[in-house]
Amino acid sequence: MDGSASMERWVDVCALADVPVRGARRIRIFGHEVAVFRTSNDAVYALDNQCPHKGGPLSEGIVHDEGVTCPLHGLIMHLPTGRALGAETGCVKTYGVRIEDKRVSVRVGI
Amino acid sequence: MTRKSLVVIGNGMAPGRVLETLIEVAPDAYDITIFNAESRVNYNRIMLSPVLSGEQTFDDIIIHGDGWYVEHGITLYKGHKVVAIDRAAKTVTSEHGETVSYDKLLIATGSNPFIIPLPGHDLPGVLTYRDLDDVNAMMIAARSGGRAVVIGGGLLGLEAAAGLLAQGMDVTVLHIMPTLMERQLDPSAGYLLQKELAGRGIDIRTSANTKEILGGSKVEGVLLDDGTEIAADIIVMAVGIRPNHWLAKEAGLDVGRGIKVDGTMQTSDPDIYSVGECVEFEGNCYGLVAPLYEQARVCGLTLAGERSHAFVHTETSTKLKVTGVNLFSGGDFAEADGREEIVFRDAARGVYKRLVLEEDRLVGAVLYGDTADGAWFFQQIREGAAIAPDARDTLIFGPTFMGGAPLDPMAAVAALPDDSEICGCNGISKGKILAAIDKEGLKDLEGVRTCTKASSSCGSCTGLVESLLAFKLGAAFAAPAKKTVCGCTDLAHDEVRRLIVSLSLKSIPAVMQELGWKTSCGCAKCRPALNFYLLASWPVEYVDDGQSRFINERVHANIQKDGTYSVVPRAWGGMTTAAELRAIADVIDKFQIPAVKYTGGQRLDMLGVRKQDLPGVWADLNAAGMVSGHAYGKSLRTVKTCVGTEWCRFGTQDSTGLGIKLEKMMWGSWTPHKVKLGVSGCPRNCAEATCKDIGVICVDSGYELHFGGAAGMEIKGTEILCKVASEGEALEYCAALLQLYREQGFYLERIYRWSARVGLDKVREQIVGDDGNRAALYARFLHAQSFAQTDPWAERASGRVDAHEFRELAPVEG
Numbered sequence: 042m043d044g045s046a047s048m049e050r051w052v053d054v055c056a057l058a059d060v061p062v063r064g065a066r067r068i069r070i071f072g073h074e075v076a077v078f079r080t081s082n083d084a085v086y087a088l089d090n091q092c093p094h095k096g097g098p099l100s101e102g103i104v105h106d107e108g109v110t111c112p113l114h115g116l117i118m119h120l121p122t123g124r125a126l127g128a129e130t131g132c133v134k135t136y137g138v139r140i141e142d143k144r145v146s147v148r149v150g151i
Numbered sequence: 152m153t154r155k156s157l158v159v160i161g162n163g164m165a166p167g168r169v170l171e172t173l174i175e176v177a178p179d180a181y182d183i184t185i186f187n188a189e190s191r192v193n194y195n196r197i198m199l200s201p202v203l204s205g206e207q208t209f210d211d212i213i214i215h216g217d218g219w220y221v222e223h224g225i226t227l228y229k230g231h232k233v234v235a236i237d238r239a240a241k242t243v244t245s246e247h248g249e250t251v252s253y254d255k256l257l258i259a260t261g262s263n264p265f266i267i268p269l270p271g272h273d274l275p276g277v278l279t280y281r282d283l284d285d286v287n288a289m290m291i292a293a294r295s296g297g298r299a300v301v302i303g304g305g306l307l308g309l310e311a312a313a314g315l316l317a318q319g320m321d322v323t324v325l326h327i328m329p330t331l332m333e334r335q336l337d338p339s340a341g342y343l344l345q346k347e348l349a350g351r352g353i354d355i356r357t358s359a360n361t362k363e364i365l366g367g368s369k370v371e372g373v374l375l376d377d378g379t380e381i382a383a384d385i386i387v388m389a390v391g392i393r394p395n396h397w398l399a400k401e402a403g404l405d406v407g408r409g410i411k412v413d414g415t416m417q418t419s420d421p422d423i424y425s426v427g428e429c430v431e432f433e434g435n436c437y438g439l440v441a442p443l444y445e446q447a448r449v450c451g452l453t454l455a456g457e458r459s460h461a462f463v464h465t466e467t468s469t470k471l472k473v474t475g476v477n478l479f480s481g482g483d484f485a486e487a488d489g490r491e492e493i494v495f496r497d498a499a500r501g502v503y504k505r506l507v508l509e510e511d512r513l514v515g516a517v518l519y520g521d522t523a524d525g526a527w528f529f530q531q532i533r534e535g536a537a538i539a540p541d542a543r544d545t546l547i548f549g550p551t552f553m554g555g556a557p558l559d560p561m562a563a564v565a566a567l568p569d570d571s572e573i574c575g576c577n578g579i580s581k582g583k584i585l586a587a588i589d590k591e592g593l594k595d596l597e598g599v600r601t602c603t604k605a606s607s608s609c610g611s612c613t614g615l616v617e618s619l620l621a622f623k624l625g626a627a628f629a630a631p632a633k634k635t636v637c638g639c640t641d642l643a644h645d646e647v648r649r650l651i652v653s654l655s656l657k658s659i660p661a662v663m664q665e666l667g668w669k670t671s672c673g674c675a676k677c678r679p680a681l682n683f684y685l686l687a688s689w690p691v692e693y694v695d696d697g698q699s700r701f702i703n704e705r706v707h708a709n710i711q712k713d714g715t716y717s718v719v720p721r722a723w724g725g726m727t728t729a730a731e732l733r734a735i736a737d738v739i740d741k742f743q744i745p746a747v748k749y750t751g752g753q754r755l756d757m758l759g760v761r762k763q764d765l766p767g768v769w770a771d772l773n774a775a776g777m778v779s780g781h782a783y784g785k786s787l788r789t790v791k792t793c794v795g796t797e798w799c800r801f802g803t804q805d806s807t808g809l810g811i812k813l814e815k816m817m818w819g820s821w822t823p824h825k826v827k828l829g830v831s832g833c834p835r836n837c838a839e840a841t842c843k844d845i846g847v848i849c850v851d852s853g854y855e856l857h858f859g860g861a862a863g864m865e866i867k868g869t870e871i872l873c874k875v876a877s878e879g880e881a882l883e884y885c886a887a888l889l890q891l892y893r894e895q896g897f898y899l900e901r902i903y904r905w906s907a908r909v910g911l912d913k914v915r916e917q918i919v920g921d922d923g924n925r926a927a928l929y930a931r932f933l934h935a936q937s938f939a940q941t942d943p944w945a946e947r948a949s950g951r952v953d954a955h956e957f958r959e960l961a962p963v964e965g
Contacts, residue, residue: 052963053963054960054963055960059955059960061698061955062698063672063698063699064698066955066960067959067960068960068962068963069962069963070962070963071963071964072962080672081671081672082671095712097714098710098714101702101706101710101714102675102702103674103675103678103679103698103699103700103701103702104698105670105672105673105674105675105678106670106671106672106673106674108674110674110675112701112702112703112710113710113712115675117674117675
């Protein structure tokens with residue numbers, strides 16, 4: 042223990058097969074809701090599951106290219122950066138993702 | 152003055168045009184009677200190929216509807232074949248025994264498809280490709296799949312092959328010559344065409360000589376000269392046409408290959424005229440529409456008393472009506488002494504152009520892949536003007552390079568001389584169109600079509616006509632702004648719908664690949680639209696793509712602002728029972744559902760259900776006999792009813808019963824947007840049926856059917872569809888209307904918007920005015936429903952479908 046407040050670690054969240062292609066799953070990590078996305082090119086991203094607009098669950102949106110369209114009002118969030126695309130503004134926290142042995146791990150701070 | 156009697160034998164495009172001309176010039180000259188062997192009105196025969204491929208319907212290609220004949224006082228005998236002409240008595244007699252006398256007679260019996268008298272040619276399953284009956288026969292045969300063999304690789308044979316392929320059949324084309332369409336194309340273009348069609352999955356065999364048609368009680372295959380056998384469920388003979396002149400011959404008129412006429416289209420009997428494919432003029436017979444329309448124009452003017460017009464033989468040009476194949480040929484392009492050619496190839500783009508010059512004149516052109524300059528080349532051929540030596544170098548690049556003019560379509564049409572032909576089908580020149588724009592103050596394409604007929608037949612010159620409008624009117628011409636599906640494509644909704652059918656695209660990746668989507672997997676706008684179009688086009692084969700559905704349709708519940716869901720079970724016709732109410736009450740208690748509300752559609756809505764509880768809620772509702780109400784979908788929602796004759800002292804019919812029958816028939820169908828129905832038992836209209844997508848008002852004598860109402864962002868009363876007498880008819884008409892909407896509506900377009908876009912009368916015509924079409928729509932709806940009516944809640948409550956949606960992942964704890 043080095044006592045750092047920004048200590049980070051990888052946590053195993055699910056199997057890759059648990060996340061549908063062009064879809065998402067949500068998972069509570071240390072009491073915090075995170076959405077894990079998988080695109081048509083099999084890239085996996087993890088973002089806070091809360092649209093910056095009105096808090097919509099991004100995990101329920103349609104996944105296309107490298108974006109997800111929020112199911113409540115249609116904001117499009119860019120999965121790699123967590124920024125809103127187009128004319129909208131807003132940003133959600135993103136997490137590092139690692140795939141090993143067909144398992145998905147997410148890097149979170151404790 | 153008594154009017155003279157004109158009798159017309161045949162009701163195809165050529166006599167139709169004769170009558171149009173005649174009525175325009177001398178509307179009161181004749182009492183007109185038409186005998187038509189086909190039992191229908193005049194339609195655009197050159198557009199049968201798009202009907203076969205499913206891109207258009209019969210309605211789309213009607214030239215003169217029933218109303219036209221009534222309006223002009225014309226007597227039309229449908230399904231009456233004329234069997235005798237008595238020239239001495241001046242009468243004609245139909246096979247049903249109808250005898251009509253004439254002062255002038257017009258014979259337009261057209262042509263018959265040529266059937267090669269091979270062994271087995273009369274077996275059931277040997278078809279030709281000539282009229283709508285042939286197309287219907289092919290479409291019926293295609294329904295059961297299998298292989299079609301098309302004999303003949305000319306224009307008609309290839310259009311038939313492409314159409315049958317679009318209908319889902321395996322197709323083999325047998326062509327006796329070494330390359331396809333050898334009369335219109337040179338071998339290079341023939342090769343490119345063969346490669347293109349083979350790439351689409353048509354098995355093409357050239358230099359193939361059919362020896363025998365095989366089969367016992369019906370067609371089973373063909374045997375070729377070289378011993379090859381090919382299995383076949385149907386055989387289409389498309390090897391050519393023969394002028395149908397036997398009636399004229401029996402009557403003693405001069406005939407050769409066809410009925411001989413002079414330049415005024417008069418036969419050897421001065422009171423008898425003839426036009427169309429049955430005619431022989433100076434040794435030529437014609438099968439393409441442009442010279443036939445010219446014959447018709449001359450004949451119409453002659454009949455009207457203007458005898459100074461004469462038909463002259465001219466060169467013709469050809470286009471192949473197979474979607475996605477651009478091909479043009481005109482003039483004479485055979486190799487011969489003293490001829491030179493200019494050839495341009497771009498293999499990567501699949502472009503081939505060949506011009507044939509004799510001395511210094513252009514005599515023939517073949518274009519494949521890029522046909523934009525076809526009209527201009529054809530103009531040069533017809534004019535026979537000398538090509539200046541220094542112009543030869545750039546001739547193949549068309550008018551845009553002649554004299555270094557800039558490369559844009561406006562400059563190209565500006566460069567055309569006034570007498571250059573824009574619309575080949577109707578023989579309309581640039582000058583005529585410009586004059587009409589000036590004189591009639593035309594502002595748009597529809598205006599040009601109405602006044603000049605340009606672009607109204609096959610439509611391939613539409614772009615040119617629009618360019619002319621832009622050239623003439625400048626900024627005053629607003630080209631119809633094309634509304635694309637979304638930023639992922641340059642195509643509009645109607646184009647995408649049409650191409651899905653005509654190219655047999657059966658998955659979202661196939662649509663995106665073949666139609667050149669600009670993104671790798673679309674967006675939240677186009678994917679749900681494509682998913683619906685594919686589902687509506689291919690109800691049997693298409694596998695629904697859940698990931699392309701909005702969350703509500705993916706999990707069959709309505710997402711709320713806090714991420715919970717609402718659940719609305721079906722209450723058929725708004726009816727419920729104590730047992731259902733008890734089960735709903737138990738579900739509310741068991742899952743601690745925070746809110747319950749009566750909806751405007753006579754149902755109960757449970758609000759605030761957690762996603763992971765949905766399968767449990769559904770299982771309990773299912774156990775009490777309830778199914779999904781689809782309150783979340785672009786689909787059939789509620790059918791609101793009043794109590795009708797069952798309870799109400801004013802009720803005229805069993806409105807509740809009809810509502811329940813409608814809902815039981817329609818539930819589970821996906822539609823372009825949501826669909827709500829209402830059925831009221833009397834004109835007091837307690838079910839508010841006149842602001843629904845489809846509404847029924849019961850009256851003493853039957854049922855008034857309504858459509859196109861709205862009570863949302865816009866308020867709109869319904870339009871009347873028609874009145875029917877029986878409940879059975881009410882069900883059939885409503886289902887046919889819903890199916891028409893499913894086939895034509897753009898995604899997220901409510902019924903009132905769709906019907907305004909296509910035209911209310913057009914909707915009525917297709918449902919009310921055409922019994923056959925309505926029956927076909929109804930049958931297609933019931934067929935699609937047989938695959939759609941599975942309760943999505945039961946599937947998910949069982950855990951077999953989309954379990955990952957409702958199962959929570961184990962949380963990661965600290």
